[in-house]
Amino acid sequence: MSRPLDKKELIRKAAIQVISRQGYYYATTDQIAEEAGVAVGTIYNYFRSKEEILEHIFKVEVDKRFRYYEGLVNQNLPALEKLQRLLTMHFAEVLREPQVGQIMVRERLSPEDQQLPGIRGFLQGVPSRLQTILEEAVAKGEIRPCDTEIVAAALFGSIEAVVSKAVFAQDQNKQKEFLQNAARELMDLYVRGLENR
Amino acid sequence: MSRPLDKKELIRKAAIQVISRQGYYYATTDQIAEEAGVAVGTIYNYFRSKEEILEHIFKVEVDKRFRYYEGLVNQNLPALEKLQRLLTMHFAEVLREPQVGQIMVRERLSPEDQQLPGIRGFLQGVPSRLQTILEEAVAKGEIRPCDTEIVAAALFGSIEAVVSKAVFAQDQNKQKEFLQNAARELMDLYVRGLENR
Amino acid sequence: MSRPLDKKELIRKAAIQVISRQGYYYATTDQIAEEAGVAVGTIYNYFRSKEEILEHIFKVEVDKRFRYYEGLVNQNLPALEKLQRLLTMHFAEVLREPQVGQIMVRERLSPEDQQLPGIRGFLQGVPSRLQTILEEAVAKGEIRPCDTEIVAAALFGSIEAVVSKAVFAQDQNKQKEFLQNAARELMDLYVRGLENR
Amino acid sequence: MSRPLDKKELIRKAAIQVISRQGYYYATTDQIAEEAGVAVGTIYNYFRSKEEILEHIFKVEVDKRFRYYEGLVNQNLPALEKLQRLLTMHFAEVLREPQVGQIMVRERLSPEDQQLPGIRGFLQGVPSRLQTILEEAVAKGEIRPCDTEIVAAALFGSIEAVVSKAVFAQDQNKQKEFLQNAARELMDLYVRGLENR
DNA sequence: AATGAATGAGGGTTCATTCAT
DNA sequence: AATGAATGAACCCTCATTCAT
Numbered sequence: 021m022s023r024p025l026d027k028k029e030l031i032r033k034a035a036i037q038v039i040s041r042q043g044y045y046y047a048t049t050d051q052i053a054e055e056a057g058v059a060v061g062t063i064y065n066y067f068r069s070k071e072e073i074l075e076h077i078f079k080v081e082v083d084k085r086f087r088y089y090e091g092l093v094n095q096n097l098p099a100l101e102k103l104q105r106l107l108t109m110h111f112a113e114v115l116r117e118p119q120v121g122q123i124m125v126r127e128r129l130s131p132e133d134q135q136l137p138g139i140r141g142f143l144q145g146v147p148s149r150l151q152t153i154l155e156e157a158v159a160k161g162e163i164r165p166c167d168t169e170i171v172a173a174a175l176f177g178s179i180e181a182v183v184s185k186a187v188f189a190q191d192q193n194k195q196k197e198f199l200q201n202a203a204r205e206l207m208d209l210y211v212r213g214l215e216n217r
Numbered sequence: 218m219s220r221p222l223d224k225k226e227l228i229r230k231a232a233i234q235v236i237s238r239q240g241y242y243y244a245t246t247d248q249i250a251e252e253a254g255v256a257v258g259t260i261y262n263y264f265r266s267k268e269e270i271l272e273h274i275f276k277v278e279v280d281k282r283f284r285y286y287e288g289l290v291n292q293n294l295p296a297l298e299k300l301q302r303l304l305t306m307h308f309a310e311v312l313r314e315p316q317v318g319q320i321m322v323r324e325r326l327s328p329e330d331q332q333l334p335g336i337r338g339f340l341q342g343v344p345s346r347l348q349t350i351l352e353e354a355v356a357k358g359e360i361r362p363c364d365t366e367i368v369a370a371a372l373f374g375s376i377e378a379v380v381s382k383a384v385f386a387q388d389q390n391k392q393k394e395f396l397q398n399a400a401r402e403l404m405d406l407y408v409r410g411l412e413n414r
Numbered sequence: 415m416s417r418p419l420d421k422k423e424l425i426r427k428a429a430i431q432v433i434s435r436q437g438y439y440y441a442t443t444d445q446i447a448e449e450a451g452v453a454v455g456t457i458y459n460y461f462r463s464k465e466e467i468l469e470h471i472f473k474v475e476v477d478k479r480f481r482y483y484e485g486l487v488n489q490n491l492p493a494l495e496k497l498q499r500l501l502t503m504h505f506a507e508v509l510r511e512p513q514v515g516q517i518m519v520r521e522r523l524s525p526e527d528q529q530l531p532g533i534r535g536f537l538q539g540v541p542s543r544l545q546t547i548l549e550e551a552v553a554k555g556e557i558r559p560c561d562t563e564i565v566a567a568a569l570f571g572s573i574e575a576v577v578s579k580a581v582f583a584q585d586q587n588k589q590k591e592f593l594q595n596a597a598r599e600l601m602d603l604y605v606r607g608l609e610n611r
Numbered sequence: 612m613s614r615p616l617d618k619k620e621l622i623r624k625a626a627i628q629v630i631s632r633q634g635y636y637y638a639t640t641d642q643i644a645e646e647a648g649v650a651v652g653t654i655y656n657y658f659r660s661k662e663e664i665l666e667h668i669f670k671v672e673v674d675k676r677f678r679y680y681e682g683l684v685n686q687n688l689p690a691l692e693k694l695q696r697l698l699t700m701h702f703a704e705v706l707r708e709p710q711v712g713q714i715m716v717r718e719r720l721s722p723e724d725q726q727l728p729g730i731r732g733f734l735q736g737v738p739s740r741l742q743t744i745l746e747e748a749v750a751k752g753e754i755r756p757c758d759t760e761i762v763a764a765a766l767f768g769s770i771e772a773v774v775s776k777a778v779f780a781q782d783q784n785k786q787k788e789f790l791q792n793a794a795r796e797l798m799d800l801y802v803r804g805l806e807n808r
Numbered sequence: 809a810a811t812g813a814a815t816g817a818g819g820g821t822t823c824a825t826t827c828a829t
Numbered sequence: 830a831a832t833g834a835a836t837g838a839a840c841c842c843t844c845a846t847t848c849a850t
Contacts, residue, residue: 027813043328045242049841059815064842126326129381131240170395170402173382174375181374182367184326198367205367213410224830246824256832258826267824421809437722439636443845453811455847464845520720523775525634564789564796567776568769575768576761578720592761599761607804618834640820650836652822661820 040119075138099157237316272335296354434513469532493551631710666729690748
């Protein structure tokens with residue numbers, strides 16, 4: 021009894037290993053297959069192309085974040101609390117699978133022509149959701165008026181930079197500590213920076 | 218009268234066009250040669266490999282920043298003023314050659330194995346210099362104590378994200394306005410966020 | 415109650431659809447299976463290989479012609495009448511299943527190494543039977559002496575060319591008219607061309 | 612001093628060897644390169660794809676025929692004489708390069724979708740030119756009225772069948788004799804068949 | 809008999825790099 | 830220094846065939 025989904029998962033996991041190690045362009049389908057313990061052909065029973073694997077990796081992560089976001093957005097919470105939780109959740113996920121984090125910070129940018137929809141979803145969806153929360157916070161008077169588009173972009177960049185730093189650090193123990201401190205420090209920074217005085 | 222350096226510059230400029238348009242991996246040496254109006258072979262009289270072209274592009278930019286930084290660091294100025302000037306200078310440069318900006322935000326991350334020294338210089342040098350300034354600011358009491366490593370990384374990320382947003386925007390007029398607003402907004406954000414109250 | 419033979423027929427019919435549409439080399443076993451509404455594996459319960467399907471398609475048609483020919487050959491008829499009937503029968507069959515006609519004109523030639531026995535049977539059997547009839551006609555004085563080998567080949571070629579033209583024509587109504595005219599025209603041409611004056 | 616045309620010719624010739632031996636689909640670019648004594652990559656400096664090689668092979672032959680046809684068409688000759696000369700020229704060419712003949716009879720038919728323009732030129736151009744000559748002959752009263760479209764197709768088919776027979780014959784001496792006889796026999800056949808009595 | 813996921817050899821094509829001119 | 834044709838390793842992907850269920 022072979023459950024296809026398991027095999028697709030297997031390949032996704034293998035691809036994460038190889039792509040995080042070598043980068044997308046230097047990762048070969050043969051390597052991914054070998055890492056997964058399947059034949060190359062098998063990959064193509066689950067993905068139409070190498071690109072689609074990368075897209076799927078992004079999609080899984082993006083869906084996870086967006087589902088969490090959806091569950092959060094309509095709750096009766098201070099906007100800043102929502103932001104805090106999102107950030108914490110994101111960092112926790114990165115910590116759980118640092119290699120996925122590596123891939124996401126590394127491979128998200130490619131020329132518009134070959135930009136994968138799944139990646140666009142990440143690149144546009146995340147900041148726009150951050151912006152939505154910021155606007156709510158401004159409306160509620162939790163933070164001062166500001167250019168929410170710029171601040172959202174800056175926040176997104178801060179987060180990715182911190183993830184990048186964590187994720188490319190050798191020591192796995194420091195990773196955890198670093199990310200926990202970073203979450204606090206970032207919230208602190210942005211809360212103060214946006215505070216309504 | 219074309220001196221070798223001129224030709225190297227010619228190739229660098231052509232490479233910037235092509236790489237910013239297609240991305241490093243999809244940019245071919247043939248295309249770069251054609252854009253430069255020289256033969257492929259000529260490229261290899263000035264660069265040892267395709268990688269070295271990318272590295273050179275980074276190096277030119279990094280040197281520019283670091284030279285500016287060196288001229289700044291020993292001046293008798295408030296640390297925050299130094300930060301402000303650095304940031305302004307950086308954004309002005311990006312505005313002057315947005316395509317270089319594109320390349321820098323896009324190609325800076327690649328697997329460690331292939332990481333070019335020139336890129337590492339950018340990736341580690343810039344945040345570490347930001348960190349130095351932040352430490353000076355803390356020491357002088359201009360800003361509150363904080364984890365300068367994290368804040369420097371966050372600041373670097375914010376800057377790159379804003380550049381990224383500007384640089385991938387279609388409208389060139391908005392680019393300018395956006396980057397000017399962004400410089401002010403970012404400084405505002407970080408100054409408030411780090412302010413000693 | 416589906417007897418194995420039914421399924422083999424099912425696959426043969428499906429293969430005819432797909433191969434006539436795409437050509438033998440571009441027709442995949444998956445497509446044939448899908449068209450037949452069976453699994454790929456099932457094909458291999460009835461055919462040893464993809465080639466054998468093509469061979470079978472030819473064999474069915476060739477057998478049909480040869481059986482008709484056998485019933486004709488010993489009858490007491492003018493040789494030219496036999497030729498006429500063969501030709502009429504062939505065109506009627508093509509009209510009944512134009513796609514088989516397409517396959518036969520298209521796929522009959524392949525390198526000797528891979529030449530399938532079933533195709534050889536068609537390629538050599540048909541002209542040699544035409545030649546036999548022509549020789550009979552010469553012997554009976556119905557037609558003038560001629561190089562029957564060449565004339566048989568020419569006749570075979572004429573027929574295939576006309577079939578090809580009919581079969582690749584879009585309009586199905588014209589097909590019928592065209593083939594009927596062609597049968598008459600061809601007989602006319604060859605009867606006059608070979609007539610004993 | 613390397614003249615590109617020579618190299619393109621070299622590859623064309625090699626491709627003719629390999630394709631006539633194995634058939635287009637079983638001929639690999641590696642084999643063609645080896646036969647030509649060049650690297651695979653070199654092929655792609657002269658042809659955009661494997662298909663384009665086949666197309667080029669056809670084009671060269673078709674151009675040869677069409678050029679000859681153009682030189683013939685406006686001469687003050689009986690139409691049947693023109694036909695005769697065309698046929699003789701064609702058979703002489705086939706005799707000179709039987710392998711090209713093999714390729715032309717073998718690879719000319721493939722599904723419309725992937726039909727190469729160069730092949731279409733052959734498949735439509737030749738019969739339509741034959742038809743033009745036949746119409747002229749009818750107009751001049753050299754031959755009886757007939758359906759020139761069908762007769763042209765039949766003639767084309769006859770020629771190709773004869774070529775096919777010659778070209779797949781082992782013995783090279785017989786080839787010559789056979790084709791010479793065939794030219795005479797075919798003209799005889801069609802002249803009688805179309806004669807105005 | 810029927811299934812269809814798994815297989816992996818093999819194919820067409822690309823492109824950074826070289827080197828004779 | 831400049832050229833650009835030649836190179837060939839390496840890549841992504843296909844698809845006929847198999848075999849455990």
